[in-house]
Amino acid sequence: MKLSKEKIWSTIEMEAEQATRNEPGLSALLEEKILQHSGLKDAVVYEIIKRLSLSKNAKFTKSFEFIDAIHKSLIEENIILDLTAIVDRDSACNLFCTPLLFYKGFLSLQIYRIANILWASNHQISALLLQTFISEHFAVDIHPKAKIGIGVMLDHATGIVIGETAVVEDNVSIMQSVTLGGTGKNSGDRHPKIRRNVLLGPQSTILGNIEIGESSMVGAASVVLDSVPPRSIVAGVPARKIGDVLNSWPSQTMNQIFSSNDST
Numbered sequence: 001m002k003l004s005k006e007k008i009w010s011t012i013e014m015e016a017e018q019a020t021r022n023e024p025g026l027s028a029l030l031e032e033k034i035l036q037h038s039g040l041k042d043a044v045v046y047e048i049i050k051r052l053s054l055s056k057n058a059k060f061t062k063s064f065e066f067i068d069a070i071h072k073s074l075i076e077e078n079i080i081l082d083l084t085a086i087v088d089r090d091s092a093c094n095l096f097c098t099p100l101l102f103y104k105g106f107l108s109l110q111i112y113r114i115a116n117i118l119w120a121s122n123h124q125i126s127a128l129l130l131q132t133f134i135s136e137h138f139a140v141d142i143h144p145k146a147k148i149g150i151g152v153m154l155d156h157a158t159g160i161v162i163g164e165t166a167v168v169e170d171n172v173s174i175m176q177s178v179t180l181g182g183t184g185k186n187s188g189d190r191h192p193k194i195r196r197n198v199l200l201g202p203q204s205t206i207l208g209n210i211e212i213g214e215s216s217m218v219g220a221a222s223v224v225l226d227s228v229p230p231r232s233i234v235a236g237v238p239a240r241k242i243g244d245v246l247n248s249w250p251s252q253t254m255n256q257i258f259s260s261n262d263s264t
Helices: 005-022 024-035 040-061 064-073 076-089 097-102 104-120 124-138
Strands: 179-181 205-207 232-235 240-244
Touching: 005 024, 005 040, 005 076, 005 097, 024 040, 024 097, 040 064, 040 076, 040 097, 040 104, 040 124, 064 104, 064 124, 076 097, 076 104, 097 104, 104 124
Parallel strands: 179 205
Antiparallel strands: 232 240
16 A cells, blocks of 8 residues: 555544544544644654653653654654555554554554664663563563564564564564564574565564565464575474465465465
């Protein structure tokens, strides 16, 4: 789905206005979170600062480092790609305003992006503060040094763990309780590299400095200990290849049922 940022925001405003007419008791909430703002970035920044302030981090949100990181990390076009990834792929999401209002995976990802800039700017304590906030409030644990692309969906998001040296490229879909972890106490580059268009099924665990190739799928509750070639389907404990992906975008089709047509 490719819409301009102006069209996306006008759609969100229209959805909020319609919801206000249908449910007048929500008018103050929708005014605060959507209708008072000039655009999507403004609304996202407001929500992040409000939540951080409620958690006794109000002074931190006024610091130069935090404000600078927001401007560098929250690029409106990228926020739109994260938002539309959810609308395109989540069958339960029928409105553009829904992720902005309710989806902790979307908000966790935006806060991570701020933390990532803080980490790269040598404000590591501030970055870890944001990591802790995400973990405590959303049950999502993303190390601020991890590298995550755009158009990424954290579906349901509860229990997702992404380690320090992990890489998640563009257009990846990650289901709940996924772990991108290490294999022990070794330091250095020790976490998985998830290439473009990959779908990671619920409760899948990928361990070590291995690669999940572009457009591959990892089945639910699988434990992956070895690299996976591009366009492969793997499943099991330990995971093994059970088929080939027949389309280029498993992260968008979100089909987690492996039919006989998928098998090699």
